Amino acid sequence: MAARKPNGRSSIYLGKDGLWHGWVMMGVKDDGSPDRRHRKGASETEVTRKVRDLEKQRDSGKVDKPGRVPTVEEWMRTWLDTIAPRTVSRLTLDSTYRPKVERWIIPGLGKHRLDRLRPEHLDAFYVWLSQQGLAENTVLQIHRILSRALKIAVRREVIGRNVCTLIDAPTGEDVEIEPLTADEARAVLNSAKDRRNGTRWSVALALGLRQCEALGLRWKYVDLDKGVIRVFWQIKHQRYRHGCEDHHECGERLHRYPCPRDCPKSKRTSGRRHICLRQCPPRCRQHGGKCPKFCPQDCTGHAPSCPERVGGWAFVKPKGKGKRTVLIPPPLIPLLKLQREAERAEEKAAGKKWRGMDLVWCRLDGSPIDPGDDWDEWKGLLRAAGVEKDARVHDARHTAATLLLEQGVDISVVQEILGHSQLTTTKRYTHVTSKLASDAAARMGRALWDD
Template sequence: MTERTGGSRKPNGRSSIYYSEADGLWHGWVTMGVKEDGSPDRRHRTGKTETAVTNKVRELEAKRDAGKVDRPGRPPTVEEWMRTYLDDIAARKLQPNTLRGYWSETRNWIIPYLGKHRLDRLQPEHIDRLYARMYEAGKADSHVLKVHRVLSRALDIAVRREKVSRNVAKLLDAPSAGDTEIEPLTQEEARRILAAADGRRNGARWSVALALGLRQGEALGLRWKYVDLDRGVIRVWWQLGRLPWRHGCGDIAACTEDKHRRPCPKNCPKAKRKSGRPHTCIPPTAPRLCPKDCQRHASTCPKRVGGGLVFRPPKGKSKRTIPLPPELVPILKAHRTRQKAERLAAANVWEDHDLVFAQPNGQPIDPRRDWDDWKALLAAAGVRDARVHDGRHTAGTLLIEQGVHVRTVQEILGHSDIRVTQRYTHVASPMTEDGMQRIGRALWGS
């Protein structure tokens, strides 16, 4: 056996190249660093000639000296990296509902179609095929775009951490979803809603929604300490959100207590197999096991933890201070007076969270209950069906129609991107009609 040490490395970190008569190959060993357990991270290369192995050794040494050292072992698959990205990286920054959406797209599309590919061998053609499958399944452009963004963001982090040399998702043209269509209420419809809300419990909730354009969570999370009725301003610094429940049963796959996964009704119309045949429901007495990483059914886990309604900062850069319309101030003052009386009547039952809009016992209003109240209010006002979020769209549209500059509207609504606010400009038809009347008078009028 012939051995030669290469380079001018220190004795305890030098690379070695030698010829082995046992297999007739040249072997090279390079110390790349230290593993997590403290042992040396030695990488092995082989070749038929000394020159070939020397080149491989020098390539590893160059990576090591440049600080571009891969973790020991084989590169991760797309599935392994997506789990690492979502569990260890994205979970620290994303809002709970956003993270839940990322996991949904990853489980349903990215892992089934791309999960087995090695991360460093993923090609644009693989992603093209994924998008083709989504379109074949009848998915909308917006859905495909969401999957593209989740995958591209995960690959961006992989490039930054030198797991791969490039983000192959950026070699594709991103799917175009176009502008999301908004359906604001008209000024007349908004007035009818406010008239129907007058005298209702928490009726001021909808005055705030239509005048200030707060998101549902921002309105339900508004507290009196952030409302200055003397100066006529509010600070939108918190919102009410719902965290998903997590399993507390330890071994999720083995958890069969109670009805851990709710059985489908026997007449369930949505439960279809891929073949299109009717779903055969499992009897309620039979155990139904969750996958090891399943969080979907954690809400029915007998030992569930970590979920429920919580206060958290607003979405993105939406922390803002908004002046109140003068007409809204007496409405909120009257609401506060009624709430104080309600609090005295509740006595020891009242839970003080300092909420502007609360249940009769002071607890936060569940967003689902808030949605029901909105639907009942629309029916009472004789207004067409609309989402709670359409109240926010209505506020933005009315502001534009009143001639408020789009940048000011962006600040009031808390949009991080002006392009989101500009969606309201093309629906403000009264301003368009007024503009055409003015140019008509300028060209042909006396």
């Protein structure tokens, strides 16, 4: 057996077992001991190649941490459970990241060891996703989630490279923006003026607040004397879940929480829901006294018994640039004053039943408006106003951006009003402002041909 090479140099020798062995000094471990990596093979040529690959990684600074490298499945779940929650909201994790990881990334790539994931594996994975009928934007979002997790793995020296950077990212498609015209917007406001919470749509079309920003707007952030709205928060409904360490020991038998993946008393149905096999308690008085034996995870009728439960309505930071202050158009100020007076009257009439959260627009008992009900209200307004477009609630925001640009407002000001973090997002609206384009063409014509 050959002796170890001095000065940290690599060594290759023929062992007593008939195989060739190679040792490479890669650096120092966390405990201060030498980090020497071993490779073996049937021939000296094979081991020499492996040793040179290790030396190349070492010299380029792409050295994996010593120990067993996790699989894609293991790392993605570690990232979701312990790393991502510090930078990504719980709602985004539960509604976007985790479903895509569990439904697509783990089944498609989960068995690969993280350091052995290669570009051709990703190429085949994205082809498979396209064959499943996923939209281009969904495939791009999955790619970004995977790339983000691998970027952290490289930063923590779990692996030496992020394989997602070695391929071209899947192409996304621009969502067609179809805002309302000025006449259509006026028709909607005319239909909404006599409705309860009608000013909700005045603010949406004038200031372009996102749906959850509008539904989460509170009076303390509305200064009608100065005519400003501080968009500091949005409201989201987070799914109820157990807050205690061991949910099986908390006495929780009411099924308002989703069963965890490893719950021994749950099963996967044909859809995406778990069904908890614990029976509903005798005190359940929902469903007219005929409580079903098994209750799905999204049942909201039972009062949870876990004292450490977490979830429900919560105020979270808005997207994009975060907090922003916008000016209220002068004609809208008296309408908001009437809205505040009407809400105070409702609060007085409700008495102890009032569940107010200081919201500008709320239900009759003061509780937040469900986004689904808000969507139905918008669709009803479109029908009442005679608007034939199948516009979404978010298209009210697009309408505000387009109308601002058509009035000649500088694009950087529009970016600030809408709270876009990047100017490129605001520029998406410039291609639909045909009024500005026509005006520019007319000015050029007068400049060159007007006698």
